[in-house]
Amino acid sequence: MITAELVKNLREKTGAGMMDCKKVLTETNGDMEKAAELLRERGIAKAAKKSGRIAAEGLVAAYVTADKKVGAIVEVNAETDFVAKNEEFVNFVNDIAEIVATNAPADLEALLATNYKDAGKSVKEVLTDKIATIGENMSIRRFERFESAGLVESYIHGAGKIAVLVDFAKGETELAKDVCMQIAAARPEYFNREAVPQDRVAKEMEILKAQAMNEGKPAEIAEKMVQGRIGKFYSEICLLDQEFVKDPNVKVGDLIKNKGSEMTRFARFEKGEGIEKKEENFAEEVMKQLQ
Numbered sequence: 473m474i475t476a477e478l479v480k481n482l483r484e485k486t487g488a489g490m491m492d493c494k495k496v497l498t499e500t501n502g503d504m505e506k507a508a509e510l511l512r513e514r515g516i517a518k519a520a521k522k523s524g525r526i527a528a529e530g531l532v533a534a535y536v537t538a539d540k541k542v543g544a545i546v547e548v549n550a551e552t553d554f555v556a557k558n559e560e561f562v563n564f565v566n567d568i569a570e571i572v573a574t575n576a577p578a579d580l581e582a583l584l585a586t587n588y589k590d591a592g593k594s595v596k597e598v599l600t601d602k603i604a605t606i607g608e609n610m611s612i613r614r615f616e617r618f619e620s621a622g623l624v625e626s627y628i629h630g631a632g633k634i635a636v637l638v639d640f641a642k643g644e645t646e647l648a649k650d651v652c653m654q655i656a657a658a659r660p661e662y663f664n665r666e667a668v669p670q671d672r673v674a675k676e677m678e679i680l681k682a683q684a685m686n687e688g689k690p691a692e693i694a695e696k697m698v699q700g701r702i703g704k705f706y707s708e709i710c711l712l713d714q715e716f717v718k719d720p721n722v723k724v725g726d727l728i729k730n731k732g733s734e735m736t737r738f739a740r741f742e743k744g745e746g747i748e749k750k751e752e753n754f755a756e757e758v759m760k761q762l763q
Contacts, residue, residue: 474498486511488605512601529553530610531562532635532741534626535569540645543624544572545635546615547741551608556632561610564602565632571595572615580612616739627652635741643733653717654724655740660711663737664725668710676705711738 474497482493482504488511500506530549537543548565555561567589577583584596591598595612603610618624622641625648628634636652662668680701684694706713712725719727728735 474502478502478504482507482511486601486605512604529556530613530743531556531565531632532628532743533565533569533632534628534635534637535566535573536624536626537573540620540623540625542573542617542619543626543637544569544615544617545626545637545739545741546572547613547635547743548610549613549744549747550606550610555606555608555610558606561602561606562632564598568595568612568615572617576617576619577615580614583612583615614741616741618737618739620736622734623648625649625652627656629653629656633743637739638735639737641734641736643728643731643735647728647731647733650716650718651711651724651728651735651738654714655711655738657717658711658714659740659742660714660738661709662711663735664710664712665706668706673702673705677702680705 474494478497479490479493482488482497483490485504486493486508492511493507496507496510497504500510529552530547532545532547534545535543546565546569548561548568550556550561568583571577571586571588572583575583575586577586584594584599586595587593588595588598593601599610599612616637618637618639620639620641622639622643623645625638625640625645627636627649629636634656636655638648638652638655640648677698680698681694684697684701685691689697703713707715707723712723712728714724716722716724716727722730
């Protein structure tokens with residue numbers, strides 16, 4: 473006999489719905505282990521059906537060790553903003569950030585194969601379980617991990633919309649936090665001028681020269697104007713060349729130098745950036761269902 477207590481226990485163990493739990497318990501004559509395995513098998517099937525759906529919402533999260541020597545940021549995507557606020561999903565994303573920091577996986581494939589804390593399962597298996605129980609396609613999109621001889625600091629903005637990670641070879645926490653907020657707000661693409669690909673610089677200089685010549689300037693004057701204007705280009709895309717948001721009279725690079733500090737790198741993740749999200753026409757969808 474399948475009792476309500478059995479169904480309740482299986483539901484608590486697996487997170488599956490009451491009716492699903494009752495059905496598999498009936499099929500397995502009340503064997504909890506077999507029933508849980510059957511739910512998992514069917515959960516994997518459900519997850520496979522959901523895998524084609526676009527996951528452009530979700531969260532970014534960060535984890536830094538207590539000694540500030542290791543840190544990680546991750547992006548985990550889901551289909552809707554509603555699920556991104558789900559406590560189970562939030563905890564999962566935070567766990568992934570900690571797992572990355574602690575285990576130093578080489579890439580996403582290695583991360584998915586890593587043990588998920590003390591769950592007795594891999595990250596991939598737990599992710600599949602979450603897809604089945606939460607009911608949306610989800611994916612671990614990317615991560616960045618820093619290990620430093622100095623200090624690592626992180627910053628999360630907008631309840632999981634933007635994550636920043638910085639590595640200071642020499643410096644203090646207050647400055648590192650300020651720089652994190654700078655990166656979140658000003659969106660630099662590169663650390664310094666040397667990091668900008670030469671073909672991109674050449675293309676920008678070509679555009680600036682064309683602009684100057686379109687203004688009626690002779691070629692030699694246009695060349696000189698390019699040298700003056702290229703600095704603005706760098707100040708927009710290079711962190712060290714940017715004006716400090718708290719004091720626009722100081723560049724970030726000078727701020728760091730004046731503090732006797734040394735920064736080596738940064739990473740910035742913005743939730744869903746670069747993902748082409750399918751636009752839904754709900755009126756058309758309703759009409760299709762009515763027809």
